[in-house]
Amino acid sequence: MKKIYTIFALSAASVAFAQIQKVEPAFWWKGMKNPELQILIYGKNIAGNEIELSDGIKAKEIQKVENPNYVFVTVNTNEIKGSQFKINLKKGKKSIGSYTYELKQRNPNSANRESFSSKDxxxxxxPDRFANGDEKNDSTPGLIEKANRSLPNGRHGGDLKGIIDNLDYIQNLGATAVWLTPVNEDNEKVYSYHGYAQTDLYKIDDRYGSNEDYRELSRKLNDRKMMLVMDYVTNHWGISHWMIKDLPTKDWIHWFSDGENGFKRSNYKTTTQFDTNASEADKKVALDGWFDTTMPDINQKNPLVLKYLTQNAIWWIEYAELGGFRVDTYPYNDKEAMAKWAKAITDEYPKFNIVGETWLNTAGHISAWQKDSKTGEAANYNSNLPSVMDFMLYGDLPKALNEKEGWDTGMNRLYNSMSSDFLYPDINNVMVFFENHDTERWNEIFNSDPKSYKMAMSIISTIRGIPQIYYGTEVGMRGDKNKGGDADIRRDFPGGWKSDKQNALNPATQTPEQKEFYQFTQKLLNWRKGKEVIHTGKTKNFVPQNNVFVYFRYNEKETVMVVVNSNEKDENLDLKRFSEAIKTSTKGNEVTSGKEISLENNLTVPAKTSMIIELK
Known part of the structure; x- marks a missing residue:
């Protein structure tokens, strides 16, 4: 922390010679709904010179800040007739540098780009742990950490080409959207593979590929009627980010006068955001404290910072033709600033979906973060955030399948979780999951038991919302976070490296155990693709009895019955109890087995089994 401030202080004494070293964004597009563009210009002592635009273009504002190495120039792109103009740097009458700024033409369909939804x-x-398609970029000269697959927390060499090479596998599995953890440059000395300590927001990490490779992946997905979801981080950057090393303003990041050299770790209590009784001290540490020592906390209240983050997000959507954002650590940000951020993006792209990582434990706290939430409104707040992550369901699901039935245990946990749906303004636009890159692996919790996996997959594939699965779970991958840390839940996908002895990316070479997981997942997810009743249908729950939970998804055209028996013994259901949902149907087709099921009297449900029945 002390080092950062020293660099900032020294920048004011930079030499008089100036040249343009960086311009961000490097280019933009004409035809945006918001024509105002803020251009960051960086160079040694650049503020000591005049900034002049070519072709008689008048800047709306030229803003100089306390660090003379920065100038922020705002223009109205609607007032610029040509496709390019020059940013000239002058010392008196002498020209000492220039940058040709390009305004590209937007794709005609860009503003109406489709985004991920409950149909996906x-x-x-x-990416570092999925597949290595280009061994030449495993280590690169300009980046510190080199590939070393023997180190659990090291770089292993997975890259964008590895994902492109395996798109057939992903598509055949039944996935329709691909969310990558951050692939922007993360040039920290160690532990850089996860990507959340980004050091350049406009550049893909060379160890993954190039900006062009990232766009190619997105386009290849789009060609398959699939889409790419970017993992976006607004709360923190890496301590080695070039702007952190030479801060534009001291308040670009958060400092603590009572911290060690200005640093203080977050207390992670983001419930303070909506706690009307929270102390200001606790709230400040939660929101302004650093996520970790290598992740300075960004100050979104600074208008220059907020504009920078907003434009960067829009730049990637437009450039890479993205299908959505997942935003990391959403409740750790300044919520008023983030409401502006989300609105600016969705104003530009009305169909664009953004899901926030809302790692909270109750539906009341989580739902407050969704756009137009009544719980948020009670706190005089509207996030403008379209989607949130159902961490309540995530927390309850393993307990629901592991516990004996009680008033609020066993399958009643799942029922209670779903009975909170009324709190969400758009329950179909909530992401549902049972694991991700930060959690214990499901197959570790349940000791690679395919029955427990099939029950969990059946649930998240048929309940309301957007299902998300984590790479490798479909072939039974395990990982013990408690013993092996994050690296163990982020193991390399078997077959993603040429030297791997076994390849699970090819169904023909999967082990019998892998096949059981994979084939069930593939059948279920490909069935789900065309099921509007699952995507947007209504839900009817029946209170669990004998640890068996039954719910229906239905619309005017069809009805699907889902039965989950988490007991160690078979259960016989009297179907008369469900007559209001079954109605006149006497038969149904069980999706995963293909068997015809009689719905006239009783239904025997085997132990530790789920059934998905399309009513006839």
């Missing part, structure tokens, strides 16, 4: 299955990949 989101497949989450940690």
């Amino acid at each position: 299955l989101v497949y989450l990949i940690m």
